[in-house]
Structures are given as C-alpha cells and as structure tokens.
Amino acid sequence: MLKKLTAAAFSATLAVAALPATAQIYKGETSAPGGATHAAMVAIAKIANDKADIDIQINDGQTLTSAAIKNAQGKIDFSIVPPAVYVFMTKGQAMYKKMGQDAIDASQNLRSIFAFTGGAFHPMTYADSGITSLSDLKGKKVFTGPPSGAASKNVEEVLRIETGLEAGKDYEAIHLNWGAGTQAMMDGKLDAMFNATAVGSANVEQIGLTNKIRFLGIDPEKLNSQEYKDYLKVPGRAFGEIPANTYSGQVNEASVTVPMYIMVSATRADLDEDLVYNITKAFWENLDSVHESSALLKAITKETAFDALNIPLHKGAYRYYVEAGFDVPDAVKPQ
Known part of the structure; x- marks a missing residue:
C-alpha cells in the first residue's frame, strides 16, 4: 500500500512538473466604470493581452491619487494619473502632504506611456x-x-x-x-x-x-x-x-x-523595458481597435499623445516612439 501511494505521488509530481510555468500577471488600477480613465485602462489591458500576450489584471473603482502612489511605490504596475497629482507627489504636497519625503522619493519611480483627454x-x-x-x-x-x-x-x-x-x-x-x-x-x-x-x-x-x-x-x-x-x-x-x-x-x-x-497612462520605471515597449507598440498599432472599444477613447490620437505630459516616459515606451517616428518633447524623454 505504501509503495502504491509513493508511486502515485511521484507520478503527480511529474505531471505538475510537465505543466507550463504560470505566466506572470501584472496589476493595474483605475477609477470606476463609465469614464475615459476606466475605458483607457481596460483598452490597454485588452490590447496587451490580445496582441502581446501580456496579462494585466485591473482593479477598478479606485481613487486615482491612491493608485498613483501605489504605482510609484511598486505595489502595482499600471495606473492612470492626473498630471497635477504627479506635481503634488514630487513636492509632497496636497494629498501627499502627510507622506512628505516618502512621496517625493516614490515619484522618482513613476513613468508614463502616453497622455489623453480624460x-x-x-x-x-x-x-x-x-x-x-x-x-x-x-x-x-x-x-x-x-x-x-x-x-x-x-x-x-x-x-x-x-x-x-x-x-x-x-x-x-x-x-x-x-x-x-x-x-x-x-x-x-x-x-x-x-x-x-x-x-x-x-x-x-x-x-x-x-x-x-x-x-x-x-x-x-x-x-x-x-x-x-x-x-x-x-x-x-x-x-x-x-x-x-x-x-x-x-x-x-x-x-x-x-x-x-488630461490624464496620463503610467507605469513604474523599474518595470521591464521590453514589456513596456511591447505594450506601447501593440496599443498604437491597434489604435482603431481602441477607438472601437469605446466612444470615450476617440480623443486618443498620435498627435495628442504628449499633451500636458509631465511624467518622464518609460524607456520602453520611448524606444517605440523613436522607432515609430513620433515627435517626442525633450521635457519627457527618459534621462
């Protein structure tokens, strides 16, 4: 009996070992459904999954200021950030006043992908x-x-x-x-x-x-x-x-x-460069699908990708923009 159990356990171990490694799941947060901020994050996640085989799970109904600091702290991977919120974070002011220097330090890890009319x-x-x-x-x-x-x-x-x-x-x-x-x-x-x-x-x-x-x-x-x-x-x-x-x-x-x-789709600086490159490339090369996914996103265009953008671009996003011939403002080029 003991031998049979041992053999069965050994077989189960082999079966588990034969399964493919679980794909990494990335986390995004956004506001409640009904607006462009929610629709934009959903579109990013869908395009990333469909066209780049990247799994982004979204937690919606969140306050954007909270999601922004969590993104900067590396607790999540993607968020939608109002440009003014980034300013407050870099100065430890307003909603980040109690955090002070911790917010300022965290802001150094926040990076952008593109801007859009929220x-x-x-x-x-x-x-x-x-x-x-x-x-x-x-x-x-x-x-x-x-x-x-x-x-x-x-x-x-x-x-x-x-x-x-x-x-x-x-x-x-x-x-x-x-x-x-x-x-x-x-x-x-x-x-x-x-x-x-x-x-x-x-x-x-x-x-x-x-x-x-x-x-x-x-x-x-x-x-x-x-x-x-x-x-x-x-x-x-x-x-x-x-x-x-x-x-x-x-x-x-x-x-x-x-x-x-205006809103900014954001990520963290320490997220893999190739990953962000692939997401950015997939998003812009499938912009028609983005527009079809929600009438709220028709204002997203290549011409307005950097409007009011004040968060430095992620290196992966910047690499795509250079390759695709976008006119990237000097102020948001990665250091």
Whole structure:
C-alpha cells in the first residue's frame, strides 16, 4: 500500500512538473466604470493581452491619487494619473502632504506611456432644484469628488475662482467615491454634483433619463482673468464645452463651458523595458481597435499623445516612439 501511494505521488509530481510555468500577471488600477480613465485602462489591458500576450489584471473603482502612489511605490504596475497629482507627489504636497519625503522619493519611480483627454467636469443639478448658476450653490450640498482626490481639489478651486464660495464655509463639499456620488445624486441626497467623465458619458445619461438636468457653466468672459490663467498653470487642466442636446433630459439650450482634464497612462520605471515597449507598440498599432472599444477613447490620437505630459516616459515606451517616428518633447524623454 505504501509503495502504491509513493508511486502515485511521484507520478503527480511529474505531471505538475510537465505543466507550463504560470505566466506572470501584472496589476493595474483605475477609477470606476463609465469614464475615459476606466475605458483607457481596460483598452490597454485588452490590447496587451490580445496582441502581446501580456496579462494585466485591473482593479477598478479606485481613487486615482491612491493608485498613483501605489504605482510609484511598486505595489502595482499600471495606473492612470492626473498630471497635477504627479506635481503634488514630487513636492509632497496636497494629498501627499502627510507622506512628505516618502512621496517625493516614490515619484522618482513613476513613468508614463502616453497622455489623453480624460473628460470634463459636469457641474450638474436637477432642473427643478431652483439652482441656475454656480453662485446658487451657496449653502448647498455639492459632490466635488472623492476624498483626498485631485478632482475635489480642482473643482473646489474653480468654484472659489468663479463664485468666491469656499468649501466647508459657504457650501457643504461632499466627498465620496464616484459610484457613491452618482447614486447619492440619483437618490436626491445632493443639490448638485461635479461628475468627472467624458462628454457623452453613460453615467450622466443615466441620470438624465430619469430627471431633467441642468449644467452649471463657467462664464467664458472670466477665462482671461489672472486667476484662471494661474489655474491653468497646473498641468493637465483645460476648459471645454458640453454642447446642448448631449444628454437626455438636458435643459441647457446652449453649450456650457466647463473645466476639462488630461490624464496620463503610467507605469513604474523599474518595470521591464521590453514589456513596456511591447505594450506601447501593440496599443498604437491597434489604435482603431481602441477607438472601437469605446466612444470615450476617440480623443486618443498620435498627435495628442504628449499633451500636458509631465511624467518622464518609460524607456520602453520611448524606444517605440523613436522607432515609430513620433515627435517626442525633450521635457519627457527618459534621462
């Protein structure tokens, strides 16, 4: 009996040894579904798997500021990073203030692959709320973004510049994750929210299907003010428009000027150069498939790959861009 068990165990060992080695799994984090930041990470992972045989598993619903520092610390391999967040990390400021020098040190390990338009902040309220302008948000409950996120800092700065209203003093700034914020809006627990997503997003459309909505725009004549010029000095910030009739239930009869934002697909400097080269090559050589995967990604083009990019390129990505003839700005070339 003992001999039979020993023989069986030996055979099982041989069978296990004959199996192919398990392929390495890489980790990526991104925001909740519904926006370009999520769609971009999904597209990167799908192309990497389909065209380069590289397995990237995505953990979504995450705060981008948290994913960025985890990426820089080497705890994950890929993330989507707002350019302003990288600035804060390199200086140990804002959401990284408590980390101080640890954040500054970690930032040295963050590298980029490409930049893309992430979307627009949709300042929205229900049409019957009595709120018709951003100034009307005084004394109201306003979702500005996740806690300790770049979005809430951005939104609250715009509200201060546009109206003079201060978060926590003149209005109640509600900080939840994006999914919870949308649900709170749909449940009638908020007076207004700034939904950060691509123009034409299904998340906003979902709200407009059940209630008429109004977008609260910025006064275009104020965009030339020194305060807004200073606001735009932070990398990744921009302004754009939500056209009339973009969403079901939208009552705005004209386009609305809103803050927009650029995002960066990022990785870590110590990730294998050939791996990042292969992912970058596969992504750009299959850009049509990327565009087909989501209408939110049609703004990704070779011409805008380095717009607002302030994180140095990974050596693997840079190698591909040189080979493919991209005009790479000197400021983001690897050292």
